[in-house]
Amino acid sequence: MATLHLTPVQLVAHEEVALAEAVSHIPVLGAAGFVLVILSAMKSTSSGINATLFGTARLVHKIATEGALPRLFSFRNREGIPVYSLLVMGGLTAAFAALGTLKQITEFGSVAFLVSFAVTNYTNLRLADETGSNRIVPALGLLGTTAAIPIVLYHLYRTDIQILFWTIGIFILVFLFEFLYLERSPFEPGVEGET
Template sequence: MSSKAQLGFNASWSMAVGGMIGGGIFATLGVVIEVAGAWAWGSFLIGGLIALATGHSYAALTVESGKPGGVYRFLREQQHERIARWTAWILILGYTLTVAVYAFTFGAYAANALGGPAWMPQGLAVASIIVLAGVNLLGVGEASTLEIIAVWGKIAILAGLAIFGLSQWDAGDLAIPEQPGWIGMVIGAGTVFMAYEGFQLLAYDYDEMADAEKLLPKVMPASILTAIVIYIAVSLGAPMLVGAEAIVEEREVALASAGRAALGMTGFILVTIAAAFSTASAINATLFATARLARSVASEGEMPAIFAKTDKAGVPYVGVLLISGVAIFLAVIGGIGELVKSASVVFLVVFALVNAIVIRRAIGQLWIAWAGCLGASLAATILLAHKLGMI
């Protein structure tokens, strides 16, 4: 264990929740409602249950290994070096896609509040990545402190919005013109997986955690359960304020409109602040862990050695800068829907693989791993078929 370890339960939980909720509800709500309609809440529930099962597998494997690295580490320990190397590259691509999604969402909400020229959303997206990369370069202490503040702030605002909406319950507000059936809920469950990937970042922060062997099995399910509750509450409460159809039409800034409907300009400002906190903390958490994944893989010769370079404080600054640069490019050229779905496919495949490793190694609760493996595989297949226009 690193002598620099300083992430306790609150900081670790905040890093995981920040990685999930930041992109989860602000970036995906409109996308999920578009494909699942009134069953969007079911999509978040199904996705959350698969994530919960996978969190169990991640914790069991990471504790057994006693090292950071996540699925990459698990595969290497089984002597699958080539698969491990390709999996690491795929994961880094997936995380870079999520940073782009978070930045895209940050730019959309901030520009919607500030007004300005057409280039402002992209400009603010770029600025958010640059600033948060700078925070990461300062080191773990600064990054974790920001995470704790941001996470508690956004949870308070999102919970207030959800409660206000639910107090005005009208089931008709959940419907959209072309209401999907149950298959839409399953497609939506696949789509939301980018919203749940944040918990696995903890597997890469193992050496940064205090008493990780005891902490990890507690903090992973706690963070996932927090995300499930928030997602379901907001997916039911927000449509009560503006209607599901409006959320789909304004999906890039939908919750800001819901906030305005709830509390006028005050609500609009509060939700915009929550969006800024959420996306900023998600960028921060994802950059923090992804750069450390790249450092770990590079130190073992499975990636270019440049990713293993660190500064005097041990921060993998080259990885932070390279990942940030690619994310900036994707945020400028990408569209929110395709970025979300592409990232979700990546993480579904990884989730299925992690659960399969647990089954093969016979550790933890095998029935949970089987549920996670089958659920992730099915969701990945359906989402990929949907992306290809087959369903």
């Protein structure tokens, strides 16, 4: 509702802080409303970042413990926190935030999300006999995500080729890192709970 206080031109001009700008036009709130919305956004964002960093660091730790990532990432401190995983994930996040715009980060995140869910659905399809899962759901998920990836890339090609190049460049760097630097030991994914 607050954004109704702005014209479309104003929304575009303040796209990064449109809600805060809109609230600042409400006479009762004014500049205080702008500050409150910014503080609320920062609190919400920091909470989300914190949860994502710790969740991802724990996942990286688990993958390293299974031997698919360098052993360094399997270290935990006395409190059980995967310190090196957390530091690397935090550093990469800070680099993305410092070097990219919100739009670049969002578009890359969309493509990364689709790729990771395509891989997840493919893996579930491959392991369906071992996990006892229904093949229809991951097959539909794989079909949907693999259909969406080229659509998103084409959309970027038509609307913002620079972001397309950024996205492709980041994926190339990730795959080069994986190919050149990660430990080369045979890795067989197992079903959790197997003995």
